[in-house]
Amino acid sequence: MLIWLEQRTGLVTAIKDFLTEDVPGGASYWFVFGSATLFAMIVQIVTGIFLTFWYAPSASTAWESTKAIYNSPFQHFVLSIHYWGASAMIALVFLHMLQVLVWGAYKAPRELQWIVGVLLFIVTLVLGLTGYLLPWDMNAYFASQVAINISGTAPILGPFIQRLLQDGPVMGTLTINRFFGLHVWLMPAALVALVGLHLFIFRHNGPAGPAVEDPRPLRPGRFWPNQMFMDTVISFFVFIIILFLAIFAPPFLDQKADPTNVTFVPYPAWYFLALFGLLNIMPPSLELVGTIIIPTVVVLVLLALPWLDRSTLRTFGSRASILWGTTLVVITVVALSLYSQISIQRKQAAAAANPVPPAAAAAAAPATQSASAGAPAGAAAGAKVFSTNCSSCHGAAGAGVPGAFPPLAGNPVVTGDKTKVIRIVVNGLHGQISVKGSSYNGQMPAWKGNLSNSDIANVITFIRNSWGNKASAVTTADVAKIAK
Numbered sequence: 465m466l467i468w469l470e471q472r473t474g475l476v477t478a479i480k481d482f483l484t485e486d487v488p489g490g491a492s493y494w495f496v497f498g499s500a501t502l503f504a505m506i507v508q509i510v511t512g513i514f515l516t517f518w519y520a521p522s523a524s525t526a527w528e529s530t531k532a533i534y535n536s537p538f539q540h541f542v543l544s545i546h547y548w549g550a551s552a553m554i555a556l557v558f559l560h561m562l563q564v565l566v567w568g569a570y571k572a573p574r575e576l577q578w579i580v581g582v583l584l585f586i587v588t589l590v591l592g593l594t595g596y597l598l599p600w601d602m603n604a605y606f607a608s609q610v611a612i613n614i615s616g617t618a619p620i621l622g623p624f625i626q627r628l629l630q631d632g633p634v635m636g637t638l639t640i641n642r643f644f645g646l647h648v649w650l651m652p653a654a655l656v657a658l659v660g661l662h663l664f665i666f667r668h669n670g671p672a673g674p675a676v677e678d679p680r681p682l683r684p685g686r687f688w689p690n691q692m693f694m695d696t697v698i699s700f701f702v703f704i705i706i707l708f709l710a711i712f713a714p715p716f717l718d719q720k721a722d723p724t725n726v727t728f729v730p731y732p733a734w735y736f737l738a739l740f741g742l743l744n745i746m747p748p749s750l751e752l753v754g755t756i757i758i759p760t761v762v763v764l765v766l767l768a769l770p771w772l773d774r775s776t777l778r779t780f781g782s783r784a785s786i787l788w789g790t791t792l793v794v795i796t797v798v799a800l801s802l803y804s805q806i807s808i809q810r811k812q813a814a815a816a817a818n819p820v821p822p823a824a825a826a827a828a829a830p831a832t833q834s835a836s837a838g839a840p841a842g843a844a845a846g847a848k849v850f851s852t853n854c855s856s857c858h859g860a861a862g863a864g865v866p867g868a869f870p871p872l873a874g875n876p877v878v879t880g881d882k883t884k885v886i887r888i889v890v891n892g893l894h895g896q897i898s899v900k901g902s903s904y905n906g907q908m909p910a911w912k913g914n915l916s917n918s919d920i921a922n923v924i925t926f927i928r929n930s931w932g933n934k935a936s937a938v939t940t941a942d943v944a945k946i947a948k
C-alpha cells in the first residue's frame with residue numbers, strides 16, 4: 465500500500481525527508497516558537513471557518529449574528545477560542561521574532577527568511593485589526609474608526625487607504641465588507657502563502673541553532689522523533705491555555721455600534737496599545753510622527769536588519785548593540801502599552817462618571833463639564849452642538865464625506881490656529897480647500913446668529929479634541945472677539 469502510494473506520488477519519501485531533517489545541537493525546547501505559532505495559526509483557520517458559517521457581514525446583521533453566536537454555547541465557545549487564539553498567535557509571533565533577534569538568526573544566509581517573517585508579523589497584525597471591527601459593537605466601531613482615521617493621515621497613500629478600508633462616506637455595511645474580505649480571504653491567503661515560503665526557505669537553510677561560540681561541533685540531532693515530540697508538547701500546552709482562557713474569560717459583546725455616541729472611549733486590542741500610547745503622547749503637531757513615521761521606521765529597520773548588522777558572528781558578546789537595542793525597544797513597547805492602558809481606563813472612568821444626558825449637555829454652557837478626562841471643559845457640551853448642527857455634513861465621527869464635506873478628524877486646520885477655526889465656523893467658508901490630499905469646494909454655513917458664542921466655543925473645543933484630535937480649548941471670549 466505504501467509502495468503503491470510512493471510510486472504514484474513520492475509522498476512517502478517526501479515525508480521521510482521532512483521528518484529526518486537535521487537539527488543542529490539536537491532537539492531543544494528552544495526551537496518550538498515557530499511551530500507553536502504555526503499551530504496557533506491552524507487553530508485560527510479552523511475556528512475562523514466555523515465562524516463564517518454563522519456570521520453575516522452587514523451593518524444590520526453583523527452585530528445581530530454575533531449576538532446569536534454568543535447565545536449558542538457551542539458557537540460562543542468557538543468564538544472564544546478564536547478570540548484567544550488571536551492573542552496567542554500574536555504573542556507567539558512576537559516571542560518567535562524576539563528569539564531570532566536575540567540569537568542573530570536573521571543573519572546570512574537567512575535574510576530572506578527573516579524578511580518573510582517580518583511580513584508575516586505585519587499580516588498577523590492586520591488580521592487582528594480587521595477582525596476587531598467585525599462584531600460591530602461600540603468598541604469595535606470606535607476603535608476601528610480611530611484606526612481608519614490614522615491610516616488616512618499617511619502622506620500620499622493615506623486618503624487612498626482610508627477609502628479602501630471605509631468604502632463610503634461613513635462606516636457601514638461597505639466598511640464591514642471590506643474588513644471581512646480582508647480578514648477572511650486576502651490576509652489569510654497571504655498568511656498561508658508566506659508561511660509556506662517561510663517554511664520552504666527554512667528547510668533550505670536548516671535551523672540556525674543557538675548562538676554558540678562556533679566552530680564548536682554541534683551535536684547532530686534529528687527532527688523526528690525528539691523535536692517533533694517537543695513541538696507537539698508545546699502546541700498542546702498552548703492549546704490548553706487557549707481553552708482555559710476561552711472557558712474562563714470569554715470575550716464580551718457590547719451594545720450594537722451607535723455612531724451618534726460621541727463620548728465613547730474605545731479600547732484597542734492589547735497588541736495595539738503601544739501604538740495608541742504613542743499617538744497619545746505626541747503633541748498634535750507631531751501626530752504624523754506617532755501614527756506613521758515611527759511605525760514605518762521600525763518596520764524598515766526590521767526589514768533591513770540583516771544588512772544593518774553585518775557581522776557574521778552570532779555570539780552575544782559580539783552583538784551588544786543589537787541586544788541593547790532590542791531590550792530598549794521591548795521596554796518602550798511595554799511602557800507605552802501600560803501608559804495607554806492606564807490613560808484609557810481613566811478616560812473611561814471619567815466618561816462613565818460624567819455621562820452626557822442631552823439636557824445637561826445643553827445646559828452646560830458655562831463649560832464646567834468635560835467629555836472625558838483628556839478633553840478640556842466645554843467639549844461635552846460641544847458634542848451635543850456638534851451632533852445637532854454639524855454631524856449631518858461632517859459625519860458623527862468627523863470623517864466627512866469624500867469629495868463633498870471635509871473630514872474634521874485628523875485635519876490640521878481644525879487643530880491649528882484657533883482664531884482661524886473660529887473665523888471659519890462664525891463666518892462660514894467657501895472656495896477650494898484641500899484636506900488630507902483631497903480637495904473640497906463646497907459651502908460651509910456661517911453660524912453667527914444661529915448658534916450662541918458659547919455654543920460655538922464649545923463645539924470648536926469639541927472638534928479640536930475628538931477622534932484623535934488634540935488642541936487647546938476655545939473660550940466664549942475668544943469667539944466674542946471675532947463674532948463681535
Ligand code: HEC
Binds near residue numbers: 853858906
Ligand atoms: C451643510 C453642510 C455643513 C454643515 C452643517 C457644517 N459644515 Fe463645516 N464645512 C462644510 C463644507 C462644505 C466645508 C468646506 C468648505 C470649502 O470647501 O471651502 C466645511 C468646512 C469646515 C471647516 C474647515 C475645514 C478646513 O479644513 O478648512 C471647519 C472647521 C468646519 N467646517 C466646522 C464645522 C462645524 C463646527 C460645524 C457645526 C457647527 C459645521 N462645520 C457644519 C459643510 C458643512
